[in-house]
Amino acid sequence: MLDIQLIRSHPDRVRGAIAAKKAKADVDAVLAADEKWRHATTEAQKLQAESNAANRDMGRLMKENRAEGEKLKVRLKELSDRRKALEDEAKALEGERDRLVLDLPNIPQDDVPVGPEETHNRVVKEGGAKPAFGFKPQAHWDLGPKLGVVDFDRAAKISGSGFVLFTGLGARLQRALVAWFIDVHTREHGYTEVYPPVLVLRDTMVGTGQLPKFEEEMYKLKDDPLYLIPTAEVPVTNIYRDEILPAEKLPLLHCAFSLCFRREAGAAGKDTRGMIRVHQFDKVEMVKWTRPEESEAEHEKLTANAEVLLNRLGLPWRRVLIATAGMGFSNQKQYDLEVHAAGVDRWIEVSSCSNFGEFQARRAGIRFRDTDGKLRYVHTLNGSGLALPRIVVGILENFQQADGSVVIPEVLRPYMGVDRLTAV
RNA sequence: GGAGAGGUACCGAAGUGGCCAUAACGGGCUCGAUUCGAAAUCGAGUAGAGGAUGAUGAGUCCUCACGUGGGUUCGAAUCCCACCCUCUCCGCCA
The missing domain is CATH 3.30.930.10 (Bira Bifunctional Protein; Domain 2)
Known part of the structure; x- marks a missing residue:
């Protein structure tokens, strides 16, 4: 498996390897899936951070002020649902990206002759x-x-x-x-x-x-x-x-x-x-x-x-x-x-x-x-x-x-x- | 195949719904102090994977990671379900 960092930063090297090995694989599909995955992941992580911060106070709040706690709970439920939806999406996108990455062949060393x-x-x-x-x-x-x-x-x-x-x-x-x-x-x-x-x-x-x-x-x-x-x-x-x-x-x-x-x-x-x-x-x-x-x-x-x-x-x-x-x-x-x-x-x-x-x-x-x-x-x-x-x-x-x-x-x-x- | 017990860091192990995960406690290992040197003792270190930002650097912030995958919940190492592995006993078998 190629390093995703390498694929992101040097897609041409990967394209070259695919052509040289006459392999069937699609770098652009990997990059697109990766881009989508990163976006979804970042968003999901932001929501997770927000939710973690709020939940830290929750225990205390439920003891001190039950009514306030219940109100917060409703809000957090909604936050949690949004987060889960985003996480599911990110997970699906990651799976798709990884499947595509697994199909990319290794890159030949420089001293390997290129050709059929x-x-x-x-x-x-x-x-x-x-x-x-x-x-x-x-x-x-x-x-x-x-x-x-x-x-x-x-x-x-x-x-x-x-x-x-x-x-x-x-x-x-x-x-x-x-x-x-x-x-x-x-x-x-x-x-x-x-x-x-x-x-x-x-x-x-x-x-x-x-x-x-x-x-x-x-x-x-x-x-x-x-x-x-x-x-x-x-x-x-x-x-x-x-x-x-x-x-x-x-x-x-x-x-x-x-x-x-x-x-x-x-x-x-x-x-x-x-x-x-x-x-x-x-x-x-x-x-x-x-x-x-x-x-x-x-x-x-x-x-x-x-x-x-x-x-x-x-x-x-x-x-x-x-x-x-x-x-x-x-x-x-x-x-x-x-x-x-x-x-x-x-x-x-x-x-x-x-x-x-x-x-x-x-x-x-x-x-x-x-x-x-x-x-x-x-x-x-x-x-x-x-x-x-x-x-x-x-x-x-x-x-x-x-x-x-x-x-x-x-x-x-x-x-x-x-x-x-x-x-x- | 059946019954039971268990799986948390390098090892052992605590934790049974929020103040417990850069994970208590004990050990190991590395470095340092002490010593002529060592033992003992004391001190420090000993986790990764990913994302954001930066220059693919330094730094900062965030997320995930308690066998694996799901579920319940505002919140799960902890509750529920399925599976995997290890150990003990029984059955079967070369």
Whole structure:
């Protein structure tokens, strides 16, 4: 959520952000609603002050001069009715303004390229090397079933399209990746592990910016006011909702494994084959709370924390600085990490590392007390480290051999107990 | 799910219709005094959110804030209703 003070004083910056992000939102409607709200509020407060002053004498008056008291009471009743009417009006106007403000996207940082996604995204870093094959590499949807590690047909039988059933060593590979990711983040990168609920209240979704904008993307329960999370970012960032964090604890770092659920309503028909786009997947997420002046540096570190994993797995990857139009609603800067998958011969997104500035903290009410004694909003950041099953796609497709087997990356072997997946 | 108790500041806690909310009282924390230093003691500080005015500064004024949301009343922490959370007991359950 943007600061209403900022919207009032720099509406052009907000207009610029809306245009750059190709968002649908109306600054002028916000300003108009705000103006009306302030007027009504001021009037209501004047009446309240008048009424408070009069009521202070009322008790005494009722004892000393009952008749005078009754007369005043009649007058105050009328005052009170007027005040209540004005308060109701102010409240309605405030609600309207806040609804409109919630639809305003975050303002991109100055170093973010402006423009539509395809042409203006910038590859800023690359790592690993694409493997050389003496044969035509297979796509994971052919390779996986042959190796007995995934079963797409039975997954569809159980849950419909867009789900994966991992079997045997495939299931173990998922578990191995999650365990290894978390071990690296907790042992080497300073993150404290948490394991959050995957069903959350509406307020929690609003806190991180998934709602009210993206209702269509979320799974919602029918009989309870709960949503299935699209990412651990949602419950984890909200751990400290409406709290004041001790300044000396910043930056605060958590990582979490969770299931993620996405309806993919806007992407129907896209990536229908295989397990690149599925309704339920596993992900390890890194989340940070920082002082405002530290968030840019922490964003770089967080992104590097994810890249370490890709390097050690030996996958070919690149870091993409996402241009304004491709950015998330709540982001002020976003890097995506992509892995090249040899079988399908394309770059697939396996991580998105974002700096939200104070946008989420303001919505969620997460603050800290600065050295001058003032309360300030923290900056929040998060990034996948990393997302499954796309990493499994990368492993299967890039490490496949001429005989149809797949070599397990060195770092995962202690978790897997085998060094190779072979056809069944 | 049923019965009961409770939710006031960093913590404990008083207040049961107006003189009680920058919130009694006790504790914690910060700073200062005292001390060679510390303990003890003494003193000061320890709440936010919003509006008006000012320059988005300082200052001043006002409003809101007693779990949340409504209601009654001239006036609500206090009375009424609904909901949320915590604790105890019972039931159920992995």
